[in-house]
Amino acid sequence: MGVRACRPDSDDSAVTSAPPESPDRRAGRATSKPPPERRSGRWFRPIRVLVTPGCPDPDRSVLQRLPPRLVSPDGPGEPSDTGGPALPPAGPRLRREADRRVGLGLRLWELGSRASTALSLREAAMPLMEDLHAVVGHHIQLGVLDDAEVLFLERLSAPAAVVNYTRIAGRLPLHVSSSGLVLLAHTDADVQQRTLAGPLRAYTPDTITNPGRLRAMLDHVRHEDVAFCPGFIHPDACGIAVPVRSQAGAVVAALAVIVPNDGDARAQVPALRAAARGIGRRLASH
Known part of the structure; x- marks a missing residue:
């Protein structure tokens, strides 16, 4: 059976049927992984929000709606940017305080200290x-x-x-x-x-x-x-x-x-x- 696809504001005359998806394609989609650059790219999202221009407090950004996954502890292991062994968890990347301010967690501090050219x-x-x-x-x-x-x-x-x-x-x-x-x-x-x-x-x-x-x-x-x-x-x-x-x-x-x-x-x-x-x-x- 085809999949009915339509826009929320469309009428029945605009409804079309998409061709059925093959089992091979469904299996490939379920087992495929994002390319390495996308997996490693998530390391940079917390850094971008921390350097928001114009922040009145240079130590902590005032972010009212930061996604919870950026302030929660790391999982059992994160893929390294170089394709090597998974990096062990070391605490939250960011921490949210009682006033909803967001600061650096131990994970970002550790990575920054290791990578610093200084x-x-x-x-x-x-x-x-x-x-x-x-x-x-x-x-x-x-x-x-x-x-x-x-x-x-x-x-x-x-x-x-x-x-x-x-x-x-x-x-x-x-x-x-x-x-x-x-x-x-x-x-x-x-x-x-x-x-x-x-x-x-x-x-x-x-x-x-x-x-x-x-x-x-x-x-x-x-x-x-x-x-x-x-x-x-x-x-x-x-x-x-x-x-x-x-x-x-x-x-x-x-x-x-x-x-x-x-x-x-x-x-x-x-x-x-x-x-x-x-x-x-x-x-x-x-």
């Missing part, structure tokens, strides 16, 4: 950052350039340290922080031009918001190999950053200290430079 940089930097932190006693942070912003991979702090708005996996515009200025000074000209074109947001009266002053600052950073930013983000804090270079001499990161904005701030530069050189040597051996 993992070797962080591992090379941590011993030197810890030594520098013991000397400085305030904030030590490691930042990289990402999408015309500085992304902070690591930060060490202390209970009595000066105020600092930076956090691990946090971002800042390139023109406001010492790390951002170091990275901006050594990046491609098109990124520099886009930043100079603005807008250049002011965090304090000392933040550079004039394109001409910013261009002069970048020239100074390239010449002196250090960015000195007293009061750029908070009046009580001074950021100082130097470049971390690869074996080939390319600037791959910025190492910074955030110290009190006083007359002793510049005294941290020699130790900061020594730590950055040590990170570069460790990168070459990784």
Whole structure:
């Protein structure tokens, strides 16, 4: 018997009969699996919803109708993107909290940590950052350039340290922080031009918001190999950053200290430079 197919708003005169489906075709349809790219594609759906543009909270997206399968624990095993053995379950990909906000679950954290291209940089930097932190006693942070912003991979702090708005996996515009200025000074000209074109947001009266002053600052950073930013983000804090270079001499990161904005701030530069050189040597051996 044929299958009756019609649109909901059609009348009986529009009803047609579809040809019967063969047993072989039904069997093939029942046993067929989606191609690998479709199976692995579901890994990216949770990531897309987490990076919704304009979200007021960069840590968690406010999603009122997220499909339950994205916030439920993983099943007995998920196919790997490379066609290898199934990945074991490791908790929910996303978690929904009491206020219906959605945050990262352990599964996405684990996958992101394994796949991060910054993992070797962080591992090379941590011993030197810890030594520098013991000397400085305030904030030590490691930042990289990402999408015309500085992304902070690591930060060490202390209970009595000066105020600092930076956090691990946090971002800042390139023109406001010492790390951002170091990275901006050594990046491609098109990124520099886009930043100079603005807008250049002011965090304090000392933040550079004039394109001409910013261009002069970048020239100074390239010449002196250090960015000195007293009061750029908070009046009580001074950021100082130097470049971390690869074996080939390319600037791959910025190492910074955030110290009190006083007359002793510049005294941290020699130790900061020594730590950055040590990170570069460790990168070459990784």
